[in-house]
Amino acid sequence: MAVKVYKKNTAGRRNMSVLKPDNLTDKKPEKALTKSINKHAGRSHGKISIRNRGGGARRIYRMIDFKVTKAGIPGKITAIEKDPNRTAGIALICYADGEKRYIIATQNMKAGDEILMDEVTPVREGNRMMLKNIPSGTAVCNVEMVAGKGAQMARSAGAQVVLQAIDAGMATLKLPSGEIRLVKEDCYATLGRISNFEHASVKIGKAGKSRHMGKRPKVRGSAMNPVDHPHGGGEGRQGVGMKYPKSPWGKHALGKKTRKKNKASNKFIVKRRKR
16 A cells, blocks of 8 residues: 655646555445435535535445454455545455455455454454454454444544453453543454555645535634634734634634533543543
């Protein structure tokens, strides 16, 4: 895998780069595992719920198997594909019983490899098993938070969780954010690291590409009038004029903790993430 940087032939190409995975398979998506997406442009019931969203290229959604319920049935990777709906690559698995499913691909997966999901499996990248049977210090991904609910942690490009210890029925995990968290030992996880770890190094390069991704332009609050934003107004270039930046509705915009103080899962957090 490598990041391709374009020549500076035009202003649009200047500083633009794309990711070139070397293990992609040249094939169309599996039709039975896809469905259409209705665009909402960041709106819910006609009202904007997420700002600066809209437009973008048409995309087909690939149905990902996060639970991976094919216990004890070996599967063969028939293709590694690019998914426009997520930063990580996906792998098409053909199981021994003939069923096909998509899963999130790990870093070194390639077509022809075999994987297995069970309580205990060989310690090999791509295999999925219970945390209690994985050696300490192993990097894992697609980790369950609740047994049987499916992968919820470490699913984006380059993400990995380090299994630190198993004690008293709980697994101690170090998350990418630096947070150390407890999860029940009978939760499943996939061995390895999520693919496309160089995704963060890619530069969009031009405004048009952002529009293709469904991102609309963002206007700074300090460039608005006072009636439109708390940061607005003033002669020339002015600061926000207050102790902390605010949202258009007067709420804290940076550094405000939004997690509930009495949340039930607080007892599973050993160490908070880095600030």
